[in-house]
Amino acid sequence: MHDEVLMRYYGCGLIAPEALKSARFLDLGCGAGRDVYALPQMIGEQGFVVGVDMTDEQLDVARTHQDHHRDAYGYAKSNVEFHKESIERLEDLPLDLASFDVIVSNCVVNLATVKLEVLRPAFNLLKPGG
Numbered sequence: 001m002h003d004e005v006l007m008r009y010y011g012c013g014l015i016a017p018e019a020l021k022s023a024r025f026l027d028l029g030c031g032a033g034r035d036v037y038a039l040p041q042m043i044g045e046q047g048f049v050v051g052v053d054m055t056d057e058q059l060d061v062a063r064t065h066q067d068h069h070r071d072a073y074g075y076a077k078s079n080v081e082f083h084k085e086s087i088e089r090l091e092d093l094p095l096d097l098a099s100f101d102v103i104v105s106n107c108v109v110n111l112a113t114v115k116l117e118v119l120r121p122a123f124n125l126l127k128p129g130g
Contacts, residue, residue, distance in 0.1 A: 002065040005032050022046040023101040026125060028087045028118070029053055029108025033062030036080050037069045045075045050100075051082045052093065059084055088112055090121040101130050 023043045030036050030051030039049045053059050062082050070078040083093050087108060103122050112118045 002037075002068050004061055005034050005037060005065055020047065020102070024099060024127075025049045026095070026100045026103045026122070027051045028090075028103065028105035028122065029111075030062065030082065031055070031058045033058075033065065033080070033082065035104060035106055036062065036082070037065070040069070040073055040075070040079055043079075045073070045079060047079060049080045050095065051080065052085055052087060052090070053082070054084060054086045056084065087122075088114070088117040090118070090125065095125055097124050098127050098130075100125050101127055103130070 020042050021044045024047065025036075025039050025043065027036050027039075027049060030053045033051055036049045036051040040047065043049070051059075051062060053062075059082050066078050066080060069080070083095075085093050087105070103126060105118075109115060109118050
């Protein structure tokens with residue numbers, strides 16, 4: 001993982017189930033992308049990870065290193081993307097309902113004043129059984 005991404009990591013660790021080949025992940029409050037870039041190693045080239053953050057500076061770092069991680073993992077194309085938005089406004093993003101297997105948030109939901117404004121739209125983005 002790129003050093004700049006690691007240096008800007010403010011989370012508490014990554015919890016993800018094993019055996020997730022080809023899974024689609026959504027990371028709420030992705031910051032500089034540490035978890036977004038850790039997950040492709042678990043899900044493989046056919047999986048996909050979307051990171052959402054509201055901070056331009058963090059997203060600039062994450063996007064700057066997208067090609068680095070694609071090359072480091074030996075993937076033909078990047079399988080991550082980043083969107084700028086508050087996690088309380090997920091419905092404003094161009095994300096398909098029922099399209100994610102797993103949603104992770106490394107302590108960021110704790111910062112939301114009204115948790116249901118995050119959890120209801122997040123639930124709608126999960127696939128049945130996600």
